[in-house]
Amino acid sequence: MINDIAIFQVLTVLFCVAMIARVISQYRRGRRTKREIAAWFFVWGAVATVAIYPVMTDRVAHLLGLKSGANTLIYFLLVVLIYVALRSVFMIEELQGRISEITRRIAIRDFENERPSDRAH
Numbered sequence: 001m002i003n004d005i006a007i008f009q010v011l012t013v014l015f016c017v018a019m020i021a022r023v024i025s026q027y028r029r030g031r032r033t034k035r036e037i038a039a040w041f042f043v044w045g046a047v048a049t050v051a052i053y054p055v056m057t058d059r060v061a062h063l064l065g066l067k068s069g070a071n072t073l074i075y076f077l078l079v080v081l082i083y084v085a086l087r088s089v090f091m092i093e094e095l096q097g098r099i100s101e102i103t104r105r106i107a108i109r110d111f112e113n114e115r116p117s118d119r120a121h
Helices: 007-028 034-052 055-064 069-113
Strands: none
Touching: 007 034, 034 055, 055 069
């Protein structure tokens, strides 16, 4: 079994462990939520699992009616990337709206707090 493990598998698993350790460290410093921890554990766990058992992707591909595990991964990653891109666009639009609202409120407050003599200039 040990002879069947490729160097990329070992490096990938080590990288995944390092990423999980990094996320845990960020959580301890208050930079990540429990939800984010769970998501990153899932992502890096899945990457490590596929690296250790690459045949799993072929089995999933067969179940989905696709030719190969590589095609399955590509389709899955495309869906995830499109989802992340769209979610990011929506979040940016929401933040822009919030910033505009805050800017308006500050401008109105500042205008109302100005002295009448200041407005003449």
